[in-house]
Amino acid sequence: MNLSLTRLLAILVKELQQLRRDRLTFGMIVGIPLLQILLFGYAINTDVRHLSAAVADQSATQLSRRLVADMEATQVIDVIGRVATAAELKALLDSGEINIGILIPPDFERRLQQKGRRAAQLMIDGSDPIILSTARSLTNMTFNRRSNERRTSADELFEVRNYYNPERRSSVFVVPGLIGVILTMTMVLFTAVSIVRERERGNLELLINTPVTTAELMIGKIVPYIVIGLVQVTLIMLLGSLLFRVPVNGLLVDVYLVSLVFIAANLGLGLVISTLAKNQFQAMQMTFFFFLPSMLLSGFMFPFEGMPTAARYIAELLPLTHFLRLIRGIMLRGVEMMHMANDIYALLLFMLASIGLAILRFKKRLD
Amino acid sequence: MNSAYAIESTGLTRRFGNLTAVDHIDLAIPRERIFGFLGPNGSGKSTTIRLLCGLLTPSEGQVSVLDYRIPEQAEVLKQKIGYMTQRFSLYEDLTVRVNLNFIAQIYRIRKAERRARIEEALATYRLEEMAQQLAGTLSGGQRQRLSLAAATLHRPELLLLDEPTSAVDPQTRRDFWDRLFDLVDAGTTILVSTHYMDEAERCHNLAILDHGRIVANGEPKILMRDMDSDVVEVESDRPRQIARALAHADNIVSVTQLGARQRVLVDKQQGDANGYVRQLLDAAGLQAVCHDAPPSLEDVFVTVTRNTHLPGMS
Numbered sequence: 202m203n204l205s206l207t208r209l210l211a212i213l214v215k216e217l218q219q220l221r222r223d224r225l226t227f228g229m230i231v232g233i234p235l236l237q238i239l240l241f242g243y244a245i246n247t248d249v250r251h252l253s254a255a256v257a258d259q260s261a262t263q264l265s266r267r268l269v270a271d272m273e274a275t276q277v278i279d280v281i282g283r284v285a286t287a288a289e290l291k292a293l294l295d296s297g298e299i300n301i302g303i304l305i306p307p308d309f310e311r312r313l314q315q316k317g318r319r320a321a322q323l324m325i326d327g328s329d330p331i332i333l334s335t336a337r338s339l340t341n342m343t344f345n346r347r348s349n350e351r352r353t354s355a356d357e358l359f360e361v362r363n364y365y366n367p368e369r370r371s372s373v374f375v376v377p378g379l380i381g382v383i384l385t386m387t388m389v390l391f392t393a394v395s396i397v398r399e400r401e402r403g404n405l406e407l408l409i410n411t412p413v414t415t416a417e418l419m420i421g422k423i424v425p426y427i428v429i430g431l432v433q434v435t436l437i438m439l440l441g442s443l444l445f446r447v448p449v450n451g452l453l454v455d456v457y458l459v460s461l462v463f464i465a466a467n468l469g470l471g472l473v474i475s476t477l478a479k480n481q482f483q484a485m486q487m488t489f490f491f492f493l494p495s496m497l498l499s500g501f502m503f504p505f506e507g508m509p510t511a512a513r514y515i516a517e518l519l520p521l522t523h524f525l526r527l528i529r530g531i532m533l534r535g536v537e538m539m540h541m542a543n544d545i546y547a548l549l550l551f552m553l554a555s556i557g558l559a560i561l562r563f564k565k566r567l568d
Numbered sequence: 569m570n571s572a573y574a575i576e577s578t579g580l581t582r583r584f585g586n587l588t589a590v591d592h593i594d595l596a597i598p599r600e601r602i603f604g605f606l607g608p609n610g611s612g613k614s615t616t617i618r619l620l621c622g623l624l625t626p627s628e629g630q631v632s633v634l635d636y637r638i639p640e641q642a643e644v645l646k647q648k649i650g651y652m653t654q655r656f657s658l659y660e661d662l663t664v665r666v667n668l669n670f671i672a673q674i675y676r677i678r679k680a681e682r683r684a685r686i687e688e689a690l691a692t693y694r695l696e697e698m699a700q701q702l703a704g705t706l707s708g709g710q711r712q713r714l715s716l717a718a719a720t721l722h723r724p725e726l727l728l729l730d731e732p733t734s735a736v737d738p739q740t741r742r743d744f745w746d747r748l749f750d751l752v753d754a755g756t757t758i759l760v761s762t763h764y765m766d767e768a769e770r771c772h773n774l775a776i777l778d779h780g781r782i783v784a785n786g787e788p789k790i791l792m793r794d795m796d797s798d799v800v801e802v803e804s805d806r807p808r809q810i811a812r813a814l815a816h817a818d819n820i821v822s823v824t825q826l827g828a829r830q831r832v833l834v835d836k837q838q839g840d841a842n843g844y845v846r847q848l849l850d851a852a853g854l855q856a857v858c859h860d861a862p863p864s865l866e867d868v869f870v871t872v873t874r875n876t877h878l879p880g881m882s
Contacts, residue, residue: 407651407718408674412647566624567624
């Protein structure tokens with residue numbers, strides 16, 4: 202082996218000199234660890250608290266009020282609403298406004314006296330396994346009927362009704378989310394490199410000298426990938442259904458409509474990246490920088506409910522967060538798309554803003 | 569009514585930070601002629617062309633191209649001009665025919681006419697055999713013909729060619745220029761930038777650019793006739809010594825070695841160039857044969873670009 206120290210040093214120093222010029226890579230060296238530490242350290246919390254709950258207290262006694270107060274004291278739930286009937290609780294669960302419904306029947310006090318009888322009911326959105334296990338921890342809660350008396354833990358206080366994923370299969374929960382993750386990964390990258398690549402290859406100088414308009418160029422770059430994205434959606438749905446028996450409880454057309462808007466939003470973001478990046482490598486770096494928080498904060502890997510407020514605000518800016526709510530609602534809870542209109546509007550807004558920004562940023566000029 | 573000029577500019581200037589790439593250029597380019605920009609790399613040829621088609625915004629000055637104000641009306645102009653970049657800029661991963669079809673659609677050539685135009689272009693530019701080939705697999709000369717075919721598909725009134733022949737051999741260049749004259753014959757105005765003297769000499773009109781300024785402007789023949797230097801060729805068996813003896817003398821514009829000969833440019837204000845050179849050589853004790861020679865375009869180029877480096881000249 203022939204190793205010249207001079208040549209080795211020459212390459213080593215050249216590498217560092219080039220790195221110094223590449224500000225983005227330099228930023229990634231600092232930015233990625235910083236982002237990861239912050240996300241994992243602060244935002245991600247598998248010890249979920251403050252699940253949204255609603256109460257239907259049909260007993261309306263001092264004891265039932267104390268039960269609810271004790272449950273709130275555990276900090277596992279936040280009671281955000283009170284309704285009259287089980288059906289109303291179910292509707293709130295369907296719309297995704299609450300994770301847990303607490304149904305206290307009129308004969309609550311009598312049931313409490315009888316050994317072996319469940320005194321009340323927990324209606325749980327069981328689609329997210331982490332939320333389900335947290336909610337079930339409430340059933341082990343001790344509750345003093347009288348100040349000196351205790352039910353044994355063997356006598357469970359609640360009957361648990363697990364909605365949307367009664368078999369508690371995690372694949373049922375993961376597959377719809379996976380649609381969003383896969384689309385984010387592929388769609389943003391498709392358009393992120395598209396304009397940069399044309400600029401690198403010299404095609405763009407020719408193109409901007411023709412009568413082609415910016416809108417034609419941008420929309421022409423988006424539409425083919427929408428079709429590709431929808432093919433991907435179909436593929437994931439087919440595999441999910443065949444291999445894991447993932448249900449589509451809502452309307453299939455809703456699944457596709459929501460996916461379509463989400464795909465366009467991601468493609469638009471890719472175009473914005475494409476107008477910012479100087480080369481394909483930079484475009485990929487930027488895509489990755491967007492993908493990381495999407496993956497961790499959107500609720501795909503860790504429940505949204507466990508995150509601090511600041512992280513939730515950031516998550517609300519990510520299209521994947523809204524898409525996950527929609528697709529899980531449609532596929533698992535069978536909700537109609539328009540019952541989650543806010544998330545649809547958020548995606549539409551993101552789509553229009555990103556495509557608009559890309560069109561504004563792109564100049565048919567070289568200066 | 570159309571003005572007599574395809575391109576007119578006054579005081580056209582473009583700065584990049586501290587660098588003035590194009591410095592107060594006045595142009596009047598007549599229609600249906602080939603107008604050449606001759607200049608070394610970095611003289612502002614590409615920047616000027618980009619300013620003329622609206623790709624760059626001028627820092628100062630007025631431009632009118634085909635009677636459109638540029639850069640304000642650049643988008644309307646784009647339908648009427650063809651542009652060929654220095655670098656091959658069609659899609660290497662598409663076939664020749666698909667590339668042409670794409671360009672035809674971009675310029676909205678009607679479907680009925682599109683096919684015929686593409687066939688015609690393939691025939692004119694001898695690309696029929698490679699129609700199904702990927703553009704990336706073409707040779708330098710074929711790529712250049714394809715680029716010109718694409719740039720002329722929509723029959724532009726004005727063709728802007730930025731160093732179109734910098735990567736091809738002399739025979740291909742000759743063929744290319746034949747096509748250009750065909751296009752002029754059909755009514756096209758052509759602006760071409762080059763750093764080849766033989767190409768520059770073929771232009772109807774020529775502007776020599778140096779450091780962003782036009783240092784000479786006119787018909788190549790007239791430029792050579794009115795050159796500010798006389799040419800003396802010195803033949804000897806010690807050409808390097810001849811060069812050293814002459815290079816730094818007063819009124820010697822340049823000394824260029826061509827094999828055993830030295831081509832010497834002497835400023836016209838010296839008068840009797842031949843006698844002056846002989847006098848200098850005698851003083852240095854060198855034997856040589858000196859005779860007058862007709863000026864070439866390269867001599868013009870050397871003479872005019874020298875002037876910009878002297879203070880007080882422009």
